[in-house]
Amino acid sequence: MQRQLTEIVWFVVTIAFTFLGLLAITFFIGRVVPIDPVLSVVGDRATPAVYEAARTAMGLDRPLPIQFISYVGDVLTGNFGKSVSTGRPVIEDLSRVFPATLEMATLGILIGVALGVPMGVVAASRQGSWVDQVIRVIGLLGYSVPAFWLGLVGLAIFYARLRWVGGPGRIDIYFDGLVPPVTGVLLIDSLISGDIDIFWNAVNHLILPAAVLGFFSLAYIARMTRSFMLDQLNQEYVTTARVKGVPERLVVWRHAFNPIRVPLITVIGLSYAGLLEGSVMIETIFSWPGIGNYLTVALLNADMNAVLGATLVIGAVFICINKLSDVLYRVLDPRAR
Amino acid sequence: MSSPLLDVQNLRVSFPSPKGPVEVVKGISFTLGRERLGIVGESGSGKSMTGRSILKLIRSPGKVTADRMTFDGIDLLSQSEKQMRAIRGARISMVMQDPKFSLNPVMTVGEQIAEALVTHAKLPRREINDRVLSMLEAVRINDPARVAKLYPHEVSGGMGQRVMIAMMLIPEPDLLIADEPTSALDVSVQAQVLDIIDDLVVTKGMGLILISHDLNLVSHYCDRILVMNSGQVVEECIASELSQAKHPYTRGLLAAMPRIDETRDELPVLDRTAWAGT
Numbered sequence: 001m002q003r004q005l006t007e008i009v010w011f012v013v014t015i016a017f018t019f020l021g022l023l024a025i026t027f028f029i030g031r032v033v034p035i036d037p038v039l040s041v042v043g044d045r046a047t048p049a050v051y052e053a054a055r056t057a058m059g060l061d062r063p064l065p066i067q068f069i070s071y072v073g074d075v076l077t078g079n080f081g082k083s084v085s086t087g088r089p090v091i092e093d094l095s096r097v098f099p100a101t102l103e104m105a106t107l108g109i110l111i112g113v114a115l116g117v118p119m120g121v122v123a124a125s126r127q128g129s130w131v132d133q134v135i136r137v138i139g140l141l142g143y144s145v146p147a148f149w150l151g152l153v154g155l156a157i158f159y160a161r162l163r164w165v166g167g168p169g170r171i172d173i174y175f176d177g178l179v180p181p182v183t184g185v186l187l188i189d190s191l192i193s194g195d196i197d198i199f200w201n202a203v204n205h206l207i208l209p210a211a212v213l214g215f216f217s218l219a220y221i222a223r224m225t226r227s228f229m230l231d232q233l234n235q236e237y238v239t240t241a242r243v244k245g246v247p248e249r250l251v252v253w254r255h256a257f258n259p260i261r262v263p264l265i266t267v268i269g270l271s272y273a274g275l276l277e278g279s280v281m282i283e284t285i286f287s288w289p290g291i292g293n294y295l296t297v298a299l300l301n302a303d304m305n306a307v308l309g310a311t312l313v314i315g316a317v318f319i320c321i322n323k324l325s326d327v328l329y330r331v332l333d334p335r336a337r
Numbered sequence: 338m339s340s341p342l343l344d345v346q347n348l349r350v351s352f353p354s355p356k357g358p359v360e361v362v363k364g365i366s367f368t369l370g371r372e373r374l375g376i377v378g379e380s381g382s383g384k385s386m387t388g389r390s391i392l393k394l395i396r397s398p399g400k401v402t403a404d405r406m407t408f409d410g411i412d413l414l415s416q417s418e419k420q421m422r423a424i425r426g427a428r429i430s431m432v433m434q435d436p437k438f439s440l441n442p443v444m445t446v447g448e449q450i451a452e453a454l455v456t457h458a459k460l461p462r463r464e465i466n467d468r469v470l471s472m473l474e475a476v477r478i479n480d481p482a483r484v485a486k487l488y489p490h491e492v493s494g495g496m497g498q499r500v501m502i503a504m505m506l507i508p509e510p511d512l513l514i515a516d517e518p519t520s521a522l523d524v525s526v527q528a529q530v531l532d533i534i535d536d537l538v539v540t541k542g543m544g545l546i547l548i549s550h551d552l553n554l555v556s557h558y559c560d561r562i563l564v565m566n567s568g569q570v571v572e573e574c575i576a577s578e579l580s581q582a583k584h585p586y587t588r589g590l591l592a593a594m595p596r597i598d599e600t601r602d603e604l605p606v607l608d609r610t611a612w613a614g615t
Contacts, residue, residue, distance in 0.1 A: 235438065236435070236439040237440055237441040239439070240433055240440070240441070240501075243392060243433070244425065244426040244452060244453040244456055244504070244505075245423065245425035245426035245453075245457060246422075246426075255441055258441075258444075259443050332443070333442075334442070334443060335488070335490050
């Protein structure tokens, strides 16, 4: 009991410190880059007096450490400052764009795991067979096909020609803004408000970009699963299982697959975090109002508050996913307990 | 002795290589009753491959051929993979070398022992538990209920190997192959583990193939000995008559063994030209 308590406290402390480090890095990078946030507010024709006034008002005349402390204080109270390009508080923008990315990335990773893991396992257990070759070619395609091309071709076939899926955007224009945002995730919000039509419309729009993202993570996950499994199938304890007369299906799934769940979690976690960063290509092609798009636009407009806010969110996602996989390790691997 | 438990004639195991197939077992023959047979030889002599080919566990691209390989009247060569699975564990079992690698790290030892039983017989859960515990007791584990819940990394090497023996003997096979069962263990627990194997094999009237590189150990625990060198049996003798071995390879090995009342300054080295061409 005492030990568990210490562990939980330690866990929270490490998260806090990692987060503080993240804050420090984003903050100082934001101050070091040759972008003048004052100029992006007042414009490049402002008089020096106006410029100075704005600079003082933004608190940029104070020493860096003081600025950092007040920045940390702001972030902790949920104040990320105002975005220059949208004119709204950054936190408001983020709570709008991040759920859009979250929705797409989550469905994408689910597709990637649901297909990629079994594909990798099957490929490894039949190494060299035609099944293995087909899966390896699919994996290779996932590595070499550009995302924008696959997105465009997908739209051309499934939206423009076959009309099976919705077009770009999260939802048809006449449904836009009808659902009160609760979580920001349209699939959940539409269910909360009980509007099934809007739910299916959102699914229709989501399925293609999520499938494209899913294909890329599938390629990576299948490839890693295959190589982990090949390594496992050569282990002595897999031979032990065969000596016992255990059926091949159980040899593969119980004896070879169970031990690789831990490294697989790392792979899946990193892959998911990568998707949550927002794929700028996919978000652009599908006009998806996600965090990747938001961050790119903010960067192009020298909108430093928005850039820092978005970077922070992405960093926080990485921290959370890492910590989550640490917890899962302990559940799945008796040696780590 | 009526029909033997295991009859192997002209067994060959080969692996393809860029220079054509390489034979690692070159036509060995032996028969085995319900007795203890030792196979000795140096690393790479083909002794482990012999053990694995009896279970048909040589993975492709390895190839096993033989004029005859029958077990209790069953022609092993013509058995399908599915038929082999019914034989493995249940009728022929194998104790592997190093418990550190041969036990599954994410299953408790109790689960792994139970699996060997459940694979071949549908039994009520309670009976499975009871049999796992009594099997652990049979391999002289003191607190079986506690040990059954441990993971392999939580038990010592000697205990791990006793778990391995329990796992391989719980379905009560007729033939046990022990492939270097003690070479990964401390000398102090080697004898203990071998005594357990010996005891169980003798009381249950099973056949045993003990594969080892240790001449002393094999001559102590076996009735008959096959000496293998580069894929061939070079000598077959009764264990107690090992000291009268005739083949120069066996003689060389015997001569190279130090004795407790040793007076020689230097141990002789194997003269490999002595049996070249045999």
